[in-house]
Amino acid sequence: MATRHLYLARHGEADAFGELTDVGHRQTGLLGERLARLPVVAVWHSPLPRAAASARVIGEHLPDVPVVEAAELVDHVPYIPAATDMPPAWAGFFDGFDDAERASGERLAAALVDRFAKPAETETHEVLVTHAFQVAWLLRHALDAPPARWLGLNSGNTALTAIEYRDGLPPTVVLFNDMGHLPQDLRWTGFPPSALP
Structure with missing residues (x-):
């Protein structure tokens, strides 16, 4: 088995209808320039x-x-923790989720891990353009953290996370939320206001 290099990126900034904004187009273009190396x-x-347009x-x-x-890679809630396993501030976020939605989210999360979070047959470098929850889930998995730990792992639009998978070794997190390809005016989109520096 050889190393699989995964480069995870949340899509560019999008409007309320899921279409990339001008900022989102600029962000994804700069990420493309970085990945071209x-x-x-x-x-x-x-x-x-929003993810398909970013990938294009x-x-x-x-x-x-x-x-x-x-x-x-579709956007979904990968895991809904029990009330005893989550901070009280998160409880309202999960209001209205039923058992069917919980099970569907867990199935999708398992499929995501099964498909991408493993070594490859040959050395490979792959880009995954997805959503904040899926980046958080794959990062949580790579760190072997409890399932509820995906909560609060926010990703900026087009921020780069890199994880390497090698046979017989735990995954290596190389980068998380790296925005080095973005000028200051294009950084920090996609975060809740409380997370801004």
Whole structure:
């Protein structure tokens, strides 16, 4: 088995209808420029329009690299902790989720991990354009943290998280939420106001 290098990115800034804003287009273009220096073999993206559009912009900077939809990257709540396992501030977020939604989210989260969070047969560099919850879930998994720990792991729009998977070793988190490709005026979108520096 060889190393799988996963580069996770939340989609660019989007409007209330899920379409990329001008800022989102600029963010994804700059991320594409950054990723163009790597031997990327595929850009996978969520089926949702904001992620698909982001992946297409990134793909413009990666000639001959396939840009492909992956259903496992769709935006969803991966795990709903028991009330005793979550901070009280999060309790209201999960109001209205029923057992069917809980089970569906857990199935999708398991499929995401099963497909991408493992070593590859050959050395590979893949980009996953997805959503904040999926970046948090894969990071939580790589750190072998309890399932509820995905909560509060916020990702900025087009912030880069890199994880390496090698056979016989735990995953290595190389980067989390790196915005080095973005100028100051394009950083920190997608975060709750309380997280801004």
